[in-house]
Amino acid sequence: MNAQQAPAKQADRAALLDRLGNRSIVLVGLMGAGKTSIGRKVAAALGLPFVDSDHEIEDVSRMTIPELFEAYGEPEFRALEQRVIARILESGPKVLSTGGGAYMNEHTRAAIASQGVSVWLKADLDLLMERVAKKQHRPLLRDPDPRGVLRRLMDERYPVYALADMAVVTRDETKDVIAAEVIDAISRHMGLSGEVDE
Ligand SMILES: Nc1ncnc2c1ncn2[C@@H]1O[C@H](COP(=O)(O)OP(=O)(O)OP(=O)(O)O)[C@@H](O)[C@H]1O
Numbered sequence: 001m002n003a004q005q006a007p008a009k010q011a012d013r014a015a016l017l018d019r020l021g022n023r024s025i026v027l028v029g030l031m032g033a034g035k036t037s038i039g040r041k042v043a044a045a046l047g048l049p050f051v052d053s054d055h056e057i058e059d060v061s062r063m064t065i066p067e068l069f070e071a072y073g074e075p076e077f078r079a080l081e082q083r084v085i086a087r088i089l090e091s092g093p094k095v096l097s098t099g100g101g102a103y104m105n106e107h108t109r110a111a112i113a114s115q116g117v118s119v120w121l122k123a124d125l126d127l128l129m130e131r132v133a134k135k136q137h138r139p140l141l142r143d144p145d146p147r148g149v150l151r152r153l154m155d156e157r158y159p160v161y162a163l164a165d166m167a168v169v170t171r172d173e174t175k176d177v178i179a180a181e182v183i184d185a186i187s188r189h190m191g192l193s194g195e196v197d198e
């Protein structure tokens with residue numbers, strides 16, 4: 001970036017924030033797609049607060065997600081997730097990374113549609129498997145065949161994630177590159193040219 005470009009980039013960022021108004025940027029997609037990591041970077045680049053709904057659920061319940069699933073079951077977890085996301089969206093513009101199943105809830109989708117701009121982080125099965133293999137904190141993947149579970153979730157969920165305002169494909173690229181692509185996609189969606197500097 002040269003010195004002459006900088007003010008324009010700042011202006012682009014201001015224009016994007018202006019167009020967003022009170023709406024939040026909401027990342028949706030499967031486990032391992034990068035919602036948490038990319039959301040944090042997008043928030044830092046735009047100077048917006050960052051919230052991850054899984055982390056918020058763990059904070060309010062003072063339990064981990066595997067503990068919540070075990071103690072109360074998935075339906076209770078989903079009900080709590082719906083309430084937590086509704087509250088997050090009502091508390092002003094931010095970048096919100098959702099849990100992988102959150103967008104499957106029709107009330108949550110409606111809240112996101114009215115108070116947010118949604119971005120589906122889309123990844124293929126091999127990349128997802130590679131990314132989720134590193135950690136054991138996802139109760140749905142504590143299964144003898146995690147690849148089969150992810151494949152089934154892709155079949156069930158991809159048609160619903162496709163309802164998001166836009167999709168960004170997360171290939172084997174750095175987090176910074178994907179975060180910049182998310183910002184460009186949102187800028188274009190908002191009728192701006194894209195290319196907000198990070
Ligand atoms: N573009 C990327 N390049 C390299 N590693 C990445 C990239 N995006 C994410 N990762 C890594 O993949 C793993 C999963 O990412 P992350 O936790 O952000 O996904 P998630 O979509 O939030 O998953 P979940 O729905 O389970 O919370 C992490 O170890 C993260 O560091």
Ligand SMILES: O=C(O)C1=C[C@@H](O)[C@@H](O)[C@H](O)C1
Nearest residue numbers: 031054065099100101138139
């Ligand atoms: O895809 C899902 O259904 C989930 C994804 C995680 O982010 C957590 O919200 C939880 O493990 C369930």
Ligand SMILES: [Mg+2]
Nearest residue numbers: 035036054097
């Ligand atoms: Mg996450």
